[in-house]
Each structure stands twice: as structure tokens, then as C-alpha cells.
Amino acid sequence: xxxxxxxxxxxxxxxxxxxxxxxxxxxxxxxxxxxxxxxxxxxxxxxxxxxxxxxxxxxxxxxxxxxxxxxxxxxxxxxxxxxxxxxxxxxxxxxxxxxxxxxxxxxxxxxxxxxxxxxxxxxxxxxxxxxxxxxxxxxxxxxxxxxxxxxxxxxxxxxxxxxxxxxxxxxxxxxxxxxxxxxxxxxxxxxxxxxxxxxxxxxxxxxxxxxxxxxxxxxxxxxxxxxxxxxxxxxxxxxxxxxxxxxxxxxxxxxxxxxxxxxxxxxxxxxxxxxxxxxxxxxxxxxxxxxxxxxxxxxxxxxxxxxxxxxxxxxxxxxxxxxxxxxxxxxxxxxxxxxxxxxxxxxxxxxxxxxxxxxxxxxxxxxxxxxxxxxxxxxxxxxxxxxxxxxxxxxxxxxxxxxxxxxxxxxxxxxxxxxxxxxxxxxxxxxxxxxxxxxxxxxxxxxxxxxxxxxxxxxxxxxxxxxxxxxxxxxxxxxxxxxxxxxxx
Amino acid sequence: xxxxxxxxxxxxxxxxxxxxxxxxxxxxxxxxxxxxxxxxxxxxxxxxxxxxxxxxxxxxxxxxxxxxxxxxxxxxxxxxxxxxxxxxxxxxxxxxxxxxxxxxxxxxxxxxxxxxxxxxxxxxxxxxxxxxxxxxxxxxxxxxxxxxxxxxxxxxxxxxxxxxxxxxxxxxxxxxxxxxxxxxxxxxxxxxxxxxxxxxxxxxxxxxxxxxxxxxxxxxxxxxxxxxxxxxxxxxxxxxxxxxxxxxxxxxxxxxxxxxxxxxxxxxxxxxxxxxxxxxxxxxxxxxxxxxxxxxxxxxxxxxxxxxxxxxxxxxxxxxxxxxxxxxxxxxxxxxxxxxxxxxxxxxxxxxxxxxxxxxxxxxxxxxxxxxxxxxxxxxxxxxxxxxxxxxxxxxxxxxxxxxxxxxxxxxxxxxxxxxxxxxxxxxxxxxxxxxxxxxxxxxxxxxxxxxxxxxxxxxxxxxxxxxxxxxxxxxxxxxxxxxxxxxx
Numbered sequence: 002x003x004x005x006x007x008x009x010x011x012x013x014x015x016x017x018x019x020x021x022x023x024x025x026x027x028x029x030x031x032x033x034x035x036x037x038x039x040x041x042x043x044x045x046x047x048x049x050x051x052x053x054x055x056x057x058x059x060x061x062x063x064x065x066x067x068x069x070x071x072x073x074x075x076x077x078x079x080x081x082x083x084x085x086x087x088x089x090x091x092x093x094x095x096x097x098x099x100x101x102x103x104x105x106x107x108x109x110x111x112x113x114x115x116x117x118x119x120x121x122x123x124x125x126x127x128x129x130x131x132x133x134x135x136x137x138x139x140x141x142x143x144x145x146x147x148x149x150x151x152x153x154x155x156x157x158x159x160x161x162x163x164x165x166x167x168x169x170x171x172x173x174x175x176x177x178x179x180x181x182x183x184x185x186x187x188x189x190x191x192x193x194x195x196x197x198x199x200x201x202x203x204x205x206x207x208x209x210x211x212x213x214x215x216x217x218x219x220x221x222x223x224x225x226x227x228x229x230x231x232x233x234x235x236x237x238x239x240x241x242x243x244x245x246x247x248x249x250x251x252x253x254x255x256x257x258x259x260x261x262x263x264x265x266x267x268x269x270x271x272x273x274x275x276x277x278x279x280x281x282x283x284x285x286x287x288x289x290x291x292x293x294x295x296x297x298x299x300x301x302x303x304x305x306x307x308x309x310x311x312x313x314x315x316x317x318x319x320x321x322x323x324x325x326x327x328x329x330x331x332x333x334x335x336x337x338x339x340x341x342x343x344x345x346x347x348x349x350x351x352x353x354x355x356x357x358x359x360x361x362x363x364x365x366x367x368x369x370x371x372x373x374x375x376x377x378x379x380x381x382x383x384x385x386x387x388x389x390x391x392x393x394x395x396x397x398x399x400x401x402x403x404x405x406x407x408x409x410x411x412x413x414x415x416x417x418x419x420x421x422x423x424x425x426x427x428x429x430x431x432x433x434x435x436x437x438x439x440x441x442x443x444x445x446x447x448x449x450x451x452x453x454x455x456x457x458x459x460x461x462x463x464x465x466x467x468x469x470x471x472x473x474x475x476x477x478x479x480x481x482x483x484x485x486x487x488x489x490x
Numbered sequence: 491x492x493x494x495x496x497x498x499x500x501x502x503x504x505x506x507x508x509x510x511x512x513x514x515x516x517x518x519x520x521x522x523x524x525x526x527x528x529x530x531x532x533x534x535x536x537x538x539x540x541x542x543x544x545x546x547x548x549x550x551x552x553x554x555x556x557x558x559x560x561x562x563x564x565x566x567x568x569x570x571x572x573x574x575x576x577x578x579x580x581x582x583x584x585x586x587x588x589x590x591x592x593x594x595x596x597x598x599x600x601x602x603x604x605x606x607x608x609x610x611x612x613x614x615x616x617x618x619x620x621x622x623x624x625x626x627x628x629x630x631x632x633x634x635x636x637x638x639x640x641x642x643x644x645x646x647x648x649x650x651x652x653x654x655x656x657x658x659x660x661x662x663x664x665x666x667x668x669x670x671x672x673x674x675x676x677x678x679x680x681x682x683x684x685x686x687x688x689x690x691x692x693x694x695x696x697x698x699x700x701x702x703x704x705x706x707x708x709x710x711x712x713x714x715x716x717x718x719x720x721x722x723x724x725x726x727x728x729x730x731x732x733x734x735x736x737x738x739x740x741x742x743x744x745x746x747x748x749x750x751x752x753x754x755x756x757x758x759x760x761x762x763x764x765x766x767x768x769x770x771x772x773x774x775x776x777x778x779x780x781x782x783x784x785x786x787x788x789x790x791x792x793x794x795x796x797x798x799x800x801x802x803x804x805x806x807x808x809x810x811x812x813x814x815x816x817x818x819x820x821x822x823x824x825x826x827x828x829x830x831x832x833x834x835x836x837x838x839x840x841x842x843x844x845x846x847x848x849x850x851x852x853x854x855x856x857x858x859x860x861x862x863x864x865x866x867x868x869x870x871x872x873x874x875x876x877x878x879x880x881x882x883x884x885x886x887x888x889x890x891x892x893x894x895x896x897x898x899x900x901x902x903x904x905x906x907x908x909x910x911x912x913x914x915x916x917x918x919x920x921x922x923x924x925x926x927x928x929x930x931x932x933x934x935x936x937x938x939x940x941x942x943x944x945x946x947x948x949x950x951x952x953x954x955x956x957x958x959x960x961x962x963x964x965x966x967x968x969x970x971x972x973x974x975x976x977x978x979x
Contacts, residue, residue: 182672209668
């Protein structure tokens with residue numbers, strides 16, 4: 002239907018100019034104020050050469066600046082390539098080059114992470130510029146137009162750029178609204194990274210619903226609890242490890258009745274944590290989603306959290322799911338690969354036609370995750386993409402770490418799996434086969450240069466050989482079994 | 491983007507099977523129960539020959555049956571042609587023939603209104619049928635697929651079928667949600683006709699949001715107030731005349747705090763009525779919309795109702811509006827024709843290519859209504875389609891009445907305008923030029939056979955000639971002036 006939307010921020014500022022848009026630690030903006038700031042940013046960016054259809058990297062920490070820049074890029078008609086600032090210089094260089102980004106907008110403190118191949122626009126300096134540039138603000142967003150690109154690895158070892166359209170983000174916000182409801186007084190606490198879909202999706206919900214964001218640069222259990230207890234926050238997005246720390250900090254306090262949703266991503270919440278949440282009046286909505294589905298696509302409502310422990314719930318209204326095995330749809334309780342369908346799902350990977358083609362069958366996206374659906378339509382996720390490690394809410398792909406390990410002298414073979422960790426949920430564990438003895442510290446230093454901190458293995462074990470099948474495919478399951486045996490010793 | 495939706499009722503029954511779907515005077519159904527009823531209706535309809543893509547008339551009074559039939563037609567893949575049961579046999583025959591309806595589903599008491607040219611399926615008899623028909627239920631609705639056809643007249647005198655797609659209805663429900671919010675406990679009182687877009691749109695909101703309908707066959711101030719006071723109703727759709735009667739019936743009572751929206755269509759609500767509503771805790775949302783916009787497209791929130799008396803408000807989030815005059819966009823406060831744009835707007839009129847072509851410019855729909863927008867973006871509607879009469883919430887088109895009057899022997903010329911009426915808002919007033927003296931009662935009897943009751947003129951005045959301009963166009967403004975003078979005498 003070739004649908005278009007009125008420019009979201011402009012329309013929101015027109016409809017409800019005086020409602021709170023964002024409240025950060027040191028400032029508060031209404032939608033009208035935010036829109037005026039963004040109009041100024043648009044001028045600044047155009048005067049720095051940013052043009053329609055440009056791919057522009059965004060290397061920033063959660064901040065009002067970052068919200069302004071993202072909206073401004075949409076108003077210019079440029080595509081925002083959202084970069085994880087925890088990545089190493091090498092990882093960033095790869096993503097920027099792959100994305101064909103012509104410029105990167107960054108905070109000054111992060112500029113050192115960028116090489117000389119790309120035009121760097123330091124947002125802190127932009128503030129001083131006031132130029133009389135003629136702006137032709139984008140009045141309408143097209144549903145099938147790419148708004149953002151986010152990198153995710155998968156099994157290939159090299160990150161792929163996920164294309165997220167305005168239609169994807171819109172449908173995600175609407176699907177979530179039909180599940181969680183919309184209340185004009187809502188305030189959504191945003192302490193997960195804006196460069197991840199979990200954070201970015203809150204920015205879209207804010208402007209589409211007309212509700213305020215309470216913004217934090219980073220997770221801080223004490224400050225977040227204070228915002229919930231004293232500052233009218235009604236919804237918070239977290240990963241399990243954050244929820245745990247918030248409950249510890251909360252002590253004997255309870256959340257106010259107006260608090261209506263703790264949206265928890267990154268795997269099922271353990272039963273004891275759910276029980277603790279119940280006693281503190283915290284309705285936990287567990288979700289399952291990924292960069293390719295533009296945030297949550299399956300959600301478990303609190304009314305089912307104790308009846309369906311371990312389930313990820315049911316799809317959003319606009320979405321569908323099924324379990325497939327060898328081209329056949331599975332019966333209830335039968336295990337297979339989780340397929341999902343709906344308007345929140347990416348149209349593919351940037352410049353990766355093969356990966357895009359392999360990722361879909363008749364419009365259904367193959368998540369690569371294993372699971373089953375019970376006889377009442379609830380999804381149970383058994384294993385994320387067989388090899389995915391989720392560490393403190395960040396996705397860690399073993400193949401990416403293995404690639405780096407294999408590039409180190411004397412490393413002949415490498416295999417990485419996740420191991421349970423009290424603080425982070427999971428951390429990477431590396432198994433190596435080497436041709437000579439190597440120094441553990443040297444190897445870790447090498448990894449730290451090339452991999453974001455959360456990807457660097459926490460443990461290394463040296464083996465004679467790695468378990469591989471006849472076609473030489475690494476058997477990560479066997480490595481995990483090895484770990485379980487080792488731990489039970 | 492060629493968007494599809496999962497079958498709305500099926501998805502809703504899958505997601506929240508146990509929530510209330512509809513509560514009528516004698517029965518209550520959950521979404522799961524409603525879905526099972528509809529599955530049975532699908533079998534019944536198929537066994538009566540209803541097929542995918544058929545145009546099927548629906549001539550029913552508000553009832554659970556009617557809700558079932560509408561959903562069932564969508565599940566079969568047929569298009570529902572919604573018929574106003576207040577129309578005369580002749581008017582119905584015209585619409586059914588124009589719409590190329592192959593069958594009409596009707597309540598037994600209304601079957602007498604149908605001729606022999608069309609296959610009549612009496613829903614009351616269907617109940618007995620239980621047949622083992624194989625059903626291939628429609629699993630997905632396409633956004634650009636026509637779901638419903640509703641007739642509206644306009645200036646031509648002959649009603650035109652407005653094509654409403656699934657995408658139109660979806661966008662209307664979502665636009666309304668972004669304005670009014672969604673609360674899981676909502677119950678929407680439906681006492682306006684389901685054959686009008688004001689009623690039908692509530693059916694869609696119910697299944698898309700997962701909220702209950704409290705259904706009434708017809709308007710009854712006392713019963714409706716009781717439902718609000720005792721039965722958890724939080725939202726009601728009314729026209730001004732209904733609101734007035736409800737306030738009178740309410741006496742010294744007040745609505746509960748949980749009551750959150752009185753959605754009032756059919757012209758601005760008079761100031762004294764707004765003031766009375768305020769004292770009784772009734773938040774009045776005034777709306778402007780039409781069959782072609784699939785219900786409300788502009789709404790005034792209660793926070794502005796006293797500051798912007800007479801305004802229709804601002805567009806829904808997905809929609810845009812502007813005022814045009816001679817192909818030029820007007821400045822604030824400048825009067826012109828109201829143009830609207832957005833995904834809720836019809837793709838055109840059934841088999842009326844010319845009317846469709848003339849109705850749009852670059853995707854903007856010409857409402858035919860006059861108005862202006864103030865400097866804060868609020869719309870003021872000055873005059874509905876110059877000649878439109880709104881009587882008790884029904885649209886009455888003078889040209890249609892004039893056509894009937896002109897067909898009466900000895901009537902040489904006829905002009906119809908609306909006159910204020912305490913009970914109905916407006917009623918039709920006819921001016922006639924005749925070649926000989928005619929009997930008033932005979933003429934009215936003639937009209938009653940050919941026109942729905944609310945279209946039959948309440949007053950007739952005989953004149954020597956009617957005011958017409960050089961190109962012989964009737965000057966209704968002058969007729970209205972004549973009335974004003976007459977009344978001030």
C-alpha cells in the first residue's frame with residue numbers, strides 16, 4: 002500500500018507540544034522543545050555535509066544529544082548506522098566500512114575510537130555552530146524506507162548490517178502498544194543502550210505514543226529505583242541481570258501501584274526472581290526478540306508468568322510464529338526452529354543477498370533459535386541460535402571470537418561457548434589447540450585490542466583437539482558437555 | 491509494503507481467549523467463544539453459497555448475530571456491504587444492485603424490505619443449520635483488500651459505495667488508540683448503528699485492542715447510563731443529541747472516575763452541553779470524520795474543549811489535514827475546503843472512477859467541507875459539504891430528497907436545506923415550485939415510500955420560483971437566508 006507516515010517528531014510536536022518528551026539527569030524537554038532542538042541539529046548536520054540517503058554512523062552514549070541526532074538524521078533523510086561504543090577500533094572500522102558510512106557523529110570522548118578513513122563530526126562541537134542553511138525537512142517517512150542499520154553477527158563470524166525500516170519500527174511500537182496498552186501518563190525508563198534495538202525502540206514508542214522517556218546514560222540500580230519510586234516512571238526495559246540488581250537495591254521497598262511494566266529481555270527470568278518481583282508489585286513481562294525483529298516479537302504477560310515459567314509467551318498482535326523442522330510445521334510440544342513473520346521483521350541484511358535469501362522462506366524469518374509451542378500457543382525458547390552467548394544483555398557470537406583467536410600465532414584451532422555467570426548471565430569460554438605453549442596474558446591482551454570487552458573470553462582451556470564432526474564442523478554441544486563434566490567434578 | 495494482518499478475530503482469540511469480547515443484554519461472549527461462533531457461521535455461510543470475493547449485503551440490527559456475521563464474512567473472504575435498515579425498499583434495492591451483491595444476510599423482521607432480485611439469507615434460520623462443510627478460513631487479511639462497502643450520497647443525489655479496506659480500518663483503530671490510549675479494562679459502549687462507520691469502527695477496535703463491547707440494539711439514555719454507572723463501561727460513542735438526552739437522564743448523578751471518554755461525532759458540541767458534561771466528570775472528545783475516512787480523522791481532546799470551543803481538534807497521528815482554496819494552501823484562519831490525507835482514507839468509490847478521480851489530488855482527499863485551521867493547528871469546520879444535513883447522527887443529502895420530490899406529479903422545482911431542530915439537531919426543509927396545487931399529505935406519503943423516515947421533509951414551503959444562479963445552480967444559501975428571515979418574523 003506504499004504507506005507513508007507524517008515525520009514522527011514533527012507530528013508529535015504538532016499534536017501534543019507541551020507533553021514531556023525526555024527527562025535526563027540535568028534537563029527536561031517537551032516535544033515542542035525537542036523538535037526545535039532537532040530543527041537546529043538538522044541545520045548543523047546539513048552544514049557539515051550530511052545529505053539525504055547518506056549512511057551516517059552514530060557513535061554516542063545515551064544522552065539527549067543522541068536522541069536529537071537520531072531524529073535529525075531522519076529529518077534530513079539520512080540513514081543512521083548505530084554503533085556500539087564498547088566495540089574496539091577494529092570492530093568499528095569494519096562496520097563503518099561495510100556500511101559505507103560517509104561520516105560518523107560521535108561524542109568527543111569516543112572520537113579516539115575512529116580512524117582517519119571516515120569523516121568525524123564531533124557532536125559536542127556542533128553546539129557552537131549557527132548557520133543559516135536552507136533546510137528541507139523530510140515531511141513524510143515511507144514505510145519501506147530504511148531508517149536504521151544495526152550490526153549483528155550470527156554464525157558467520159563477521160557482523161551483518163540489519164536493515165530496519167520506518168515500517169518495522171512503527172509496527173514494533175504498535176505491536177507493543179496493543180500488548181502493554183498506552184496510558185498518556187506513561188514514562189518509560191531508558192537505561193539500556195540506544196544503539197541496541199531495546200533502547201532505540203523506546204525512542205520510537207515515546208514519539209509515536211506521546212509519552213516521556215526518563216533517560217540514563219547507563220544502568221544504575223539505585224538511580225533507577227529512585228526514578229520509579231519518586232519520578233513517575235511506569236515502564237522499564239531491562240535484562241535479567243539488571244532486574245536482579247534492582248531488586249537487591251530495593252530492599253524492603255515496593256514499587257508504586259502506578260508502575261505497570263518491567264519489560265525483561267535476554268532470556269527467561271528465573272522463577273525465584275519472578276517470585277521476588279511478585280512480592281514487590283513488579284509486573285514482569287518477559288520478551289523474546291532480536292535485532293532482526295526490531296525488538297520484542299513474543300511476550301509473556303505477568304498473568305501467565307507463574308503458570309508458564311520459562312515461556313517467552315505469545316506473538317505481538319501483528320506477528321505470527323511457528324516451529325519448523327525439515328520444511329514441516331511441528332505439532333505442539335515438538336521441537337524445531339522458531340520461524341516468525343510480521344511487519345516488524347527486517348527486509349534483510351545490507352549487501353548480503355545470500356544471507357538475506359537464506360534467512361527467509363515465503364516471508365517467514367528463520368530465527369536460528371530452537372524451541373517449541375505448547376498446546377495453548379505459548380512459545381518456549383530452548384536455545385538461542387545454538388551458539389549465541391548473552392552476556393549482560395549483549396549478544397556475543399562465538400564465531401567472531403574464534404576468528405580473532407585463530408588469527409593469533411600458534412593457535413591451531415579454537416572453539417568458544419557460553420558458561421553461566423552469576424553477574425552477567427553468561428560469559429565466553431574458549432577452548433584452544435595450539436602448536437606450542439602460549440602466554441595466556443599475551444593472548445588476552447591481543448583479544449582486548451580486537452574485541453569489545455564483553456566478548457573477551459573469561460576462561461581458556463587448552464585441549465589436544467576439538468570435537469568436530471565428519472564434515473569438520475565444530476561440535477559446541479560437546480564442548481558444553483565437557484564444561485558440565487568439568488564443573489561437576 | 492504489501493502488508494498483511496493475521497485474521498484479526500482468530501489472532502485475538504489466540505492471544506487473549508478469555509477476555510470479554512461482547513456483552514449484550516442477554517448474553518456475554520469471550521473472544522474464544524465469539525471465535526467459535528464465527529467458525530460455525532463460516533460453515534453456515536459457505537453452505538449457503540457464500541464465496542470468497544462475493545459482495546454480500548448485511549441488513550441487520552445491532553446484535554451479537556450481526557457481529558458474528560461481519561467477522562464470518564471476513565473469514566470467508568467475502569466483502570460486507572453494510573445496509574442501513576432505515577432505508578426504504580427502493581433505496582435498498584438501488585444499493586444492492588449497484589454493489590452487485592449476490593446475497594443479503596438479514597434479520598427475519600427485515601426480510602420484507604428485500605425484493606426478489608437478490609438471494610436472501612435469513613440469519614435467524616441459519617442457527618439451525620449444522621453442516622460438515624470443509625472451511626478454508628482466511629488466515630491473513632491484506633491491507634489493501636476491501637473489507638466493507640458503505641453507501642453515502644454527496645452532491646450527486648445517488649448514493650456511492652465507499653470502499654473501506656482492512657488497512658483503512660486498521661489504521662483508524664490505531665490512530666484512535668494513539669489519541670485515546672488503550673487500557674486493558676476498557677469497555678466500549680456501542681449503541682450507534684453497526685451499519686455506520688461510527689459503530690463498525692468499535693467492532694474493529696474491540697478485536698484489535700482486545701477490549702469488550704457493551705452492545706445495545708438502539709440508543710436508550712437510561713440503559714446506557716446504567717451501563718456506565720454499574721457495568722464498567724469506560725468509553726461511549728455518541729452524537730450530540732444522544733449526549734444531551736443522557737445528561738438529562740443522569741440528573742444529579744456523576745459518572746465514575748474510570749469513565750474516560752465520551753466520543754462525540756456529528757458536529758461540534760454546544761458550549762452549554764460541554765459545561766454540563768464537565769460538572770458530571772464526562773470527558774468529551776469531539777470528532778470530525780466521515781465514511782470516506784473510516785471514522786474520526788480529527789479529534790479535540792477534553793483538555794482543549796473549553797479553550798477551543800467549536801473546534802474539531804487535530805488530526806490523528808497517522809493523518810494530515812490542510813485547507814485549500816483554488817489550488818493554493820490557505821494560511822491560518824483563512825477559509826477554504828478541508829483536505830485530509832492518511833491511511834484511514836478510502837481508496838475510492840465502487841465503480842465510480844470519475845467521482846474517485848475528482849475526490850483526490852496527490853493523495854489528498856477533498857472532504858467537500860469548508861473550514862479553517864487556527865495558528866495552533868486546530869481545525870474549525872464551518873459547513874459540512876455546503877448542503878449536508880445531519881439529523882440525529884444520520885447524514886442526509888438534499889439532492890437525494892430533491893430527486894424524489896421532482897419525480898412527483900406537478901412538482902416543477904425542488905430545493906431542500908436543513909433547519910435547526912431541538913431533538914434531531916437538524917431536519918430537512920423542502921421548498922417547492924408546483925404547476926398546480928398539490929396535497930401535502932399525499933406528497934409526504936409518496937416520500938415515505940421512497941425515502942428513509944429521517945430523510946422525509948419536516949416542513950414544506952411553496953414558492954413562485956427557487957433562487958438559482960446564471961448557470962441554473964440552486965442557491966441553497968439563499969433558501970437558508972429565506973428561512974432565517976421567515977423565522978425572525
